[in-house]
Amino acid sequence: MTATMTSDYLSAALMILAGVGFALALTAAAKYLGPSRPSAAKDYPYECGSEVIGSPRARFEVKFYQVAIVFLVFDIETAFLYPWAIKYRELSCAGAVQGTTCTGGVSFFGIGEILVFMGILIVALAYVWRKRAVGWE
């Protein structure tokens, strides 16, 4: 047991060593084999070749962050709905599912749990609605 574990870790360590070593070797090769010719143009910001206008440290409106946060909530909701939809047949069957046929009675566990989940999110939606975070005003 101990010997097996040691050899397992050894191969993993070798893999990590090879990966890090390869990356370091390529970086060193680029440094020593590649020519370095710094110039003013290379230090200049890249804007598709155009002159730079203004500072990149511009200020954005807080509305963008509101939208991003609200989007995150509904995005995760969608992400959870997909696996639920795939398992819905099994969740609605009290017995075992053979192929596409349910051998037991009807279970309301699947629809119930998603209604609870959606209910919590609807409370969240009502909250952001009341806080006037969904409009763009």
Add this chain to the structure above:
Amino acid sequence: MGFEFHTTSLQAAVNWARKWSLFQYPFVTACCGMEFMSVAASKYDIARFGAEFPRFSPRQADLLIIVGTITERQGPALRRIYDQMCEPKWVVAFGVCASTGGFYQNYGTMPGADQVVPVDVYIPGCPPRPEQVLDGLMLLQDRIQKGEGHSQITIAAERGYDVPIAAIRPKELKGP
């Protein structure tokens, strides 16, 4: 003598690595872009030559492909992008417009992108067929292997090597 042999074979190995790992910056301005897409897509598959990966930042690219007409106003932008690319770098003029100005006979069109950047390979055609582009790429690979790219010659001359041919160096642009 031994050291000399060592450097030349090392240079050959480096150039071999360079010619099979070109990172292209496609400067696509006109209809030749369709043929460029065709070359990049699966049928003609520029990936067979190790040049499949377009980088949309000149910092990560060493092959500038000028695809389409260059106008006088675009010239400074093209030159700045060329200046910002990694070295050594190569330039391919894709189609007659990038090579010579093509059928445009007006004051707005630059008569060839080599007015502002040193072009290594000119690919004729309006637009060129994908086979012609691959042929041009292979020509470029030969030049890279021999160290005959304009940027390679410039670097070699700076390091004090004897260079058989002079590199074309367009005039410096004003400003960064």
